[in-house]
Amino acid sequence: MKQSEYFVPTLRETPADAQIPSHQLMLRSGMVRQLASGIFSFLPLGFRVLNKVINIIREEMNKIGGQEFLLPALNPIEIWEQTGRVESMGDVMFHIKNRDGLVLAPTHEEIITYHAKQHVKSYRDMPQIWYQIQTKFRNEPRPKSGVLRGRQFIMKDAYSMDTSWEGLDVSYNKHAEAYKAIFNRAGIKFFVVGASSGAMGGRQSQEFMVESDSGEDTCAISDSGYAANIEVAQSAISAVGRISDDLPLELFPTPTAKTIDDLVQQYGFSEERCAKSVVYIADGQPILLFMRGNDELNETKLQSILGTSNLRPALAHELIQYTGADHGSIGPINLKSNIRIIADNLLKDANGLISGANKDGYHYKNIDFTRDCSIPEYQDLRTVKAGEPDIVDGSPIRVVKAIELGHIFKLGTKYSEALGASFLDSESNEHPIIMGSYGIGVERVMACFIEQHCDTAGIIWENSLTPFHIHILGLNESKFPDVKNFAESLYSELIIAGYEVLYDDRNESPGIKFNDADLIGIPVQVIIGNKNLTQGYVEIKNRKTGDRKIIKTDEIMEEIKNLYSSIQ
RNA sequence: CGGGGUGUAGCGCAGUCCGGUUAGCGCACCUGCUUUGGGAGCAGGGGGCCGGGGGUUCGAAUCCCUCCACCCCGACCA
Numbered sequence: 001m002k003q004s005e006y007f008v009p010t011l012r013e014t015p016a017d018a019q020i021p022s023h024q025l026m027l028r029s030g031m032v033r034q035l036a037s038g039i040f041s042f043l044p045l046g047f048r049v050l051n052k053v054i055n056i057i058r059e060e061m062n063k064i065g066g067q068e069f070l071l072p073a074l075n076p077i078e079i080w081e082q083t084g085r086v087e088s089m090g091d092v093m094f095h096i097k098n099r100d101g102l103v104l105a106p107t108h109e110e111i112i113t114y115h116a117k118q119h120v121k122s123y124r125d126m127p128q129i130w131y132q133i134q135t136k137f138r139n140e141p142r143p144k145s146g147v148l149r150g151r152q153f154i155m156k157d158a159y160s161m162d163t164s165w166e167g168l169d170v171s172y173n174k175h176a177e178a179y180k181a182i183f184n185r186a187g188i189k190f191f192v193v194g195a196s197s198g199a200m201g202g203r204q205s206q207e208f209m210v211e212s213d214s215g216e217d218t219c220a221i222s223d224s225g226y227a228a229n230i231e232v233a234q235s236a237i238s239a240v241g242r243i244s245d246d247l248p249l250e251l252f253p254t255p256t257a258k259t260i261d262d263l264v265q266q267y268g269f270s271e272e273r274c275a276k277s278v279v280y281i282a283d284g285q286p287i288l289l290f291m292r293g294n295d296e297l298n299e300t301k302l303q304s305i306l307g308t309s310n311l312r313p314a315l316a317h318e319l320i321q322y323t324g325a326d327h328g329s330i331g332p333i334n335l336k337s338n339i340r341i342i343a344d345n346l347l348k349d350a351n352g353l354i355s356g357a358n359k360d361g362y363h364y365k366n367i368d369f370t371r372d373c374s375i376p377e378y379q380d381l382r383t384v385k386a387g388e389p390d391i392v393d394g395s396p397i398r399v400v401k402a403i404e405l406g407h408i409f410k411l412g413t414k415y416s417e418a419l420g421a422s423f424l425d426s427e428s429n430e431h432p433i434i435m436g437s438y439g440i441g442v443e444r445v446m447a448c449f450i451e452q453h454c455d456t457a458g459i460i461w462e463n464s465l466t467p468f469h470i471h472i473l474g475l476n477e478s479k480f481p482d483v484k485n486f487a488e489s490l491y492s493e494l495i496i497a498g499y500e501v502l503y504d505d506r507n508e509s510p511g512i513k514f515n516d517a518d519l520i521g522i523p524v525q526v527i528i529g530n531k532n533l534t535q536g537y538v539e540i541k542n543r544k545t546g547d548r549k550i551i552k553t554d555e556i557m558e559e560i561k562n563l564y565s566s567i568q
Numbered sequence: 569c570g571g572g573g574u575g576u577a578g579c580g581c582a583g584u585c586c587g588g589u590u591a592g593c594g595c596a597c598c599u600g601c602u603u604u605g606g607g608a609g610c611a612g613g614g615g616g617c618c619g620g621g622g623g624u625u626c627g628a629a630u631c632c633c634u635c636c637a638c639c640c641c642g643a644c645c646a
Binding site for chain 1: 638645
């Protein structure tokens with residue numbers, strides 16, 4: 001491709017709206033333009049990269065037996081009503097205004113299941129892996145970080161259909177392997193975490209994550225290889241346990257202590273002996289939760305314990321209604337009403353605890369959970385913190401932010417049951433199809449690569465995703481016809497040799513060409529200038545290392561090949 | 569949805585408090601000449617409903633009301 005004829009509007013200055021490196025560089029290198037919040041146009045250079053990502057994904061999906069579909073983005077709402085997701089998705093789903101009954105699909109479990117119901121009727125028809133690479137629409141409340149979180153984005157979504165849970169395990173593991181292959185080929189450093197199955201229903205789920213301050217997910221990882229989304233992460237921190245002193249329960253006034261910190265500061269209690277009380281309302285029912293004083297409630301864990309995502313902290317009047325006290329004085333003893341109580345595992349059967357007296361301005365101390373009150377249920381409610389020992393070998397946990405690149409998910413039968421997609425087994429018994437669902441954010445792969453591979457000058461592509469393999473810079477061609485002639489013949493020769501070549505034949509000053517080349521970041525630059533050429537030399541530059549090499553013109557093809565293949 | 573910020577030429581910005589020539593600067597763009605190995609120089613030139621609407625005023629980019637868009641933090645995120 002001759003750059004003089006190619007639409008690559010590079011920007012010298014960073015657009016003010018872009019905050020993170022990948023967004024800034026995708027704009028500056030002329031790969032994308034924003035059309036509206038969370039909506040991007042891909043320009044030719046960016047689309048080339050996107051297609052490289054897509055091709056890698058397609059090849060790896062085909063390798064595990066995936067069959068590529070193209071499903072419509074415009075969907076009849078009835079199908080979504082049957083699975084209850086019109087309601088559960090709420091505002092995230094776009095609804096068509098001037099044609100009742102149509103929505104824009106945010107994902108495709110329903111549509112896949114619809115087609116499966118039509119034609120997958122026998123155990124002999126399975127297993128199946130169906131996938132597509134297609135545009136999704138989600139009305140994100142707050143798009144951000146360039147293409148990382150958009151209202152319209154390309155997703156590779158795949159769905160497996162099996163006759164048994166063992167079969168689902170096989171399909172799931174195939175996807176896990178395919179995903180590793182995809183992200184490795186793309187050149188992205190990633191890690192895999194155990195994740196919450198959330199409101200999707202289903203059993204097991206893992207997310208493929210890229211560590212990044214721009215990420216919206218938080219993960220707990222450690223050197224032992226432990227890695228989990230913070231929503232489900234556990235640690236091996238030891239329980240509060242029992243102390244030998246067996247003092248009697250004691251009510252004491254705490255007129256100015258509203259928080260655990262107040263108790264610690266004013267009375268010198270140890271933080272971990274304070275039992276923090278939290279009241280939540282889940283599906284309209286109050287729940288009283290006890291946490292170790294310095295711990296934070298993990299709402300996702302609470303959701304899975306309670307089996308509902310409809311929960312919220314109680315309001316002030318509800319606290320008084322159910323416990324008899326305001327926040328800051330709530331505890332396990334003398335509760336005003338008989339409400340469900342769950343305590344965190346770390347408090348199991350503990351004594352010597354301090355907690356509210358359900359009477360404003362009073363606390364109890366020396367509380368013994370086995371003596372003074374009844375705690376019917378202990379669960380893991382807390383959010384792990386950095387530095388705690390992990391559950392593999394006690395290695396300290398690091399808490400990092402991460403971008404979710406992909407998610408694999410054992411769906412089970414939620415959608416097949418809702419939509420009636422069932423099959424007959426060899427004994428003519430009817431069963432719902434057992435499904436899995438597997439997504440990859442295509443633009444995110446591109447953006448994450450750039451986040452991990454850039455410097456102050458621009459992007460540093462590797463061979464797998466680079467928009468072109470070789471960048472020829474012809475310097476001052478209008479003045480030196482020999483430069484132009486050599487550049488053009490090299491350009492043709494490289495193309496014949498099978499390379500994808502971008503040839504900067506623009507009538508621009510050398511400085512502009514150098515800077516644009518570093519910004520665009522094609523791994524191999526071939527710089528053809530008159531001074532070198534008249535001596536029989538040209539220069540090649542490794543974009544990543546910045547190394548330059550002066551090479552005899554008759555050895556240029558060989559040297560390019562060496563440099564190109566050394567880059568990977 | 570709550571909080572904060574910004575809308576002035578393709579991009580980056582000044583001007584707005586405190587109303588008053590013809591709205592400015594850098595880059596980019598066009599023409600000519602000179603240049604040419606890390607974003608060249610000189611000369612000339614084009615490009616603006618100052619986000620939209622309404623108001624106040626002799627007069628509004630500037631003051632008031634209102635709507636919109638975009639960015640950031642939070643809430644949310646199958």
